[in-house]
Amino acid sequence: MAALKSARDQLNRPGDIKLMLVMSGSDRDKLLRLVNTNAAPFYGSQIQRLPELGPDFIAHIAHLIAQQRPDLGAIDQARLQAAFALFGQRPQFFIDALGQALSPLATHGTRFEDAMLALARQRQHGDEAQMQSDYLALKPLEQAVLWRMLELGARFRPYDAEALSFYNDKTGDRVTVAKAQKALEALRAHQPSLVWKSARSEYTVEDAAMPRWYAQRVAAGTWPPVGPQLDWIEE
Structure with missing residues (x-):
């Protein structure tokens, strides 16, 4: 933390930002505690929320699937987007589920988009049941x-x-x-x-x-x- 603060102080000047930190999967409330008081290590810095992955990400995934699995025909991006939303827009869980839904050993017997929705609901219900x-x-x-x-x-x-x-x-x-x-x-x-x-x-x-x-x-x-x-x- 001290090294990062020192690098920021040396590299950044008003109107000339050379060092920025990208926090993947970070909690905004916790990050705020690094900047919002005089004693905070990055006091004076600004936090900007990166845009969440959305339709462009789903379109990219659909394009990759279509290239590798032309036998699937048209990909229903709307259903994939709905599944992604149920996963809390967390790409790690979405990608893991894709591996299951597209596996040649899968036994769900439906379109992989429907399997993705089922896996997303299963994950959501499991998370909520554990929290309860x-x-x-x-x-x-x-x-x-x-x-x-x-x-x-x-x-x-x-x-x-x-x-x-x-x-x-x-x-x-x-x-x-x-x-x-x-x-x-x-x-x-x-x-x-x-x-x-x-x-x-x-x-x-x-x-x-x-x-x-x-x-x-x-x-x-x-x-x-x-x-x-x-x-x-x-x-």
């Missing part, structure tokens, strides 16, 4: 802290009066700063980790897909997830 399972396995206070974090995003402050009141309301218990801190550390220690902590003790959700899952459930009126109630013994 992880959430329901948490203790009530851990659920409340994660809920608050999902609700507020970058505005999350774990120990202010409003946060403690929120935890009290969701758990029916009197939550102290010490208890909230213990819950946060438990979320960080969870396998896989559910929460990321910066060097400046700022917190954000580890999985960038989880805020989308939360927003979708809120919009559908199905938040919070409901499952078997576990009995927890607090230490």
Whole structure:
């Protein structure tokens, strides 16, 4: 980090940018913590979001498939685009699924575009089921802290009066700063980790897909997830 900062300071001048960093698959909230305070390593730099892959990417993939598999005839790019969207526009999962759908050993018995849609829905349902399972396995206070974090995003402050009141309301218990801190550390220690902590003790959700899952459930009126109630013994 220090070497990158030094290179930026030496190479970049106002109106003459020679060094830029490309972050693939990065979380914007985490990146913001590198630039938004005086103590941040890249304070003063700007973050620009790269455009997401879209129809041009799908057209390129369709062209490659048509070249290698002329027996398939016309490629339904609209269905491939729909599958890509269900994969969260994450090319690594999309490409992996293409390998399965186009495999000579595939047994789906349908057009590969339909198989791609099925694989995308399967991946989406699997991801959402895992997030729900992880959430329901948490203790009530851990659920409340994660809920608050999902609700507020970058505005999350774990120990202010409003946060403690929120935890009290969701758990029916009197939550102290010490208890909230213990819950946060438990979320960080969870396998896989559910929460990321910066060097400046700022917190954000580890999985960038989880805020989308939360927003979708809120919009559908199905938040919070409901499952078997576990009995927890607090230490």
